[in-house]
Amino acid sequence: MPAIIENDVLVYKGSNLFRQRVLLSILSGRAIKIEDIRSTHDDPGLREYEVNLIRLLDKITNGTRVELSETGTSMYFQPxxxxxxxxxxxxxxxxxxxxxxxxxxxxxxxxxxxxNAVLQGVTHHDLDVSVDKMKSAALPVLLKFILVDDGLDLKVVRRGAPPLGGGEIVFRCPVRRHLRPLQWTKWGLVKRIRGVVYALRVSPTMANRVVESAKGVMLKFLPDVYINTDQCRGPNAGKSPGFGASLVAETNEKTFYCAEAKSLEAGSGETSLPEDVGEECAMKLLDEIYRGGAVDSSFQWLLALWMALGQKDVSECVVGPLSDYTISFLQHLKEFFGVMFKLEVLRSESEDEASDDDEEHVTKAQKVKMTCVGIGYVNISKRTL
Amino acid sequence: MAYFERQKTSKNIMKLVYGDFEIGNKSKEQNQKELESDSEEEELGGLFKKVTNTQKKKQKQKDQQDVDECSFFYSLNKPNLRDWTSEENKQYLINRFVTGKRSA
Known part of the structure; x- marks a missing residue:
């Protein structure tokens, strides 16, 4: 929902999309105020993880001012x-x-x-993109914008399953004065499937059983399937038991789709079979491949952000159907930076003959062409040589 | 699920994303007119009041206000994925792989 602007401060309501708002606030330098944060809930106010995010952002910025109300239901953030x-x-x-x-x-x-960030905590979570997925699908997207990889790196040192975590990663990211505009309208065909299956504090056979079933599904489509197992031992396995998989499909135009599945949390009452986890993961990957597009659906918003912050030139990308998260991100981009994307639904040309036989079964996943002119965002801290 | 509903209706995607903002030359007057027409309450059978569009919107906003943030495509709801391994569904996918038969 649109923000209300009061003295150049964007005022929002509710805790949803907290991360987007804070992130854009930092990049744009505009102060925000968020009101009514879970004000009708039994435990009102910001959650621990949101306060934790603010702490992290405080560490990587200088001069951030945050004011919380007494109840924690309203926050003023000056980046x-x-x-x-x-x-x-x-x-x-x-x-x-x-x-x-x-x-x-x-x-x-x-x-x-x-x-150069060292983050400790839960490396695989149901609500969030796992570190494996970030590594395999998100970093290549940034690489498209900076072209030269000098020190873009994500290393999983230890894994940690919820609820206790105990994982650790190291993330390195180079700096740029500006990002280059990007034309990315083709994504080609899937040429190989790779994957990682991890087993933490459970029998190593669990990992093998996951691999078996995931591979069984993927082999029906492509012979080039190779899945690694990561058997973590001792302190490398974190503090809680769990296992899971992440599969990556690489196309011949360097697009990476990634899907993941993991076991249920220990102590939740139910148990999950490794075979089911493997199959779920494979199915999710197939669904992702079906939707297509130049980037994985979880990172559409990152693509949109970097396109909008590029040089003053036209960027053009074709992605699969927009996720709800991306839609709200586009709305926020308009509010913070005034960037509006041109969005067009592409009609599939060659595959028209398939669509006349039966009803909704055949609905093609729509492709959306996103076009925008970058705002010419410049990293003022980085000098040109 | 929002995505499937959306897929059925071929709605203008610009409107979907930027609908709450003004696109092109939709003026403030028009907005006001809409608000006015909403505020006229229609009564059905003299007993029930029809839910107006603005009320619907407000309710929706309230529902979404404090949802947990999640960047996945299906976000919080468990998707009902199609069984891609069944023969008929496989046809739609096979050409996405290098090993698929070329349509040309």
Whole structure:
């Protein structure tokens, strides 16, 4: 929902999309105020993981001012300057590391010092993108914008399943003065499937059983399937038991789709079979491939952000159907930066003959062409040589 | 699920995203007119009041206000995925792979 602007402060209501708003606030330098944060809930106010995010952002910025109301249901946020550099942060275990890492990745190129962050916490979470997915699907997107990879790196040192976590990752991101505009309208065909299956504090056979079933599904489509198992031992396995998989499909135009599945939390009452986890993961990947587009659906918003912040030139990308998260992100982009994308639904040309036989079964996943002119965002901390 | 509903209706995507903002030359007067027409309450059978569009919108906003944030495509609801391995569904996918038969 649109913000109300009071003295150049954007005022929002509710805790939803908290991360988007804070992130854009930092990049745009505009102060925001969020009211009515869970004001009708039994436990009102900001959650621990949101406060934790603010702490992290405080570490990578200089001069950020945050004012919380007594009840915690309203927050005033005045962003400082992005500094970056060396950061160590213990993430809240209510959310995965992905929740924090996505923000770091989004602001990474615009910091003063190259970001070198050590994050500790839950590496795989139901609500958040896992670290494996960030590594395999999100980093290539940034690579498209910066072209040269000098030190873009994500290393999973330890894994940690919820609820206790105990994982650790190291994330490095180079800085750029500006991002280049991007034309990315083709994504080609899937040429190989790769994957990682991890087993933490459970029998190593679990991992093998997951691999078996996931591979069984994928082999029906493509012979080039290779899935690694990561058997973590001792302290490398974190504090809680669990297992899961993430599969990556790589196309011949360097688009990466990634899907993941994981076991239910220990102590939740139900148990999950490794075979089911493997199959679920494979099905999700097929669904992702079906929807298509130049980027994985979870990172459409990152693509939109970097397109909008590019040089003053036209960027053009074709993605699969927009996710709800992306739609609200586009709305926020308009509010913070005044960037409006031109969005067109592409009609499929060659595959028209398939659509006349039966009803909704054949509905093609729509493709959306996003076009925008970058606002010419410049990283003022980075000098040109 | 929002996505499937959306897929059925071929709504203008610009409007979907930027609908709450003004696109092109939709003026403030027009907005006001809409508000006015909403405020006239229609009564059905003299007993019930029809839910107006603005009320609907407000309710929706309230529902979404404090939802947990999640960047996944299906976000919080568990998707009902199609069984892609069944023969008929496989046809739609096979050409997305390098090994699929070329349509040309």
């Amino acid at each position: 400082g300057i992005l500094v970056g550099g060396q950061v160590t942060h213990t993430c809240c275990t209510q959310r995965g590391i992905g929740y924090y890492l996505e923000v770091l990745l989004a602001v990474g190129p615009f910091c003063k010092e190259p970001l």
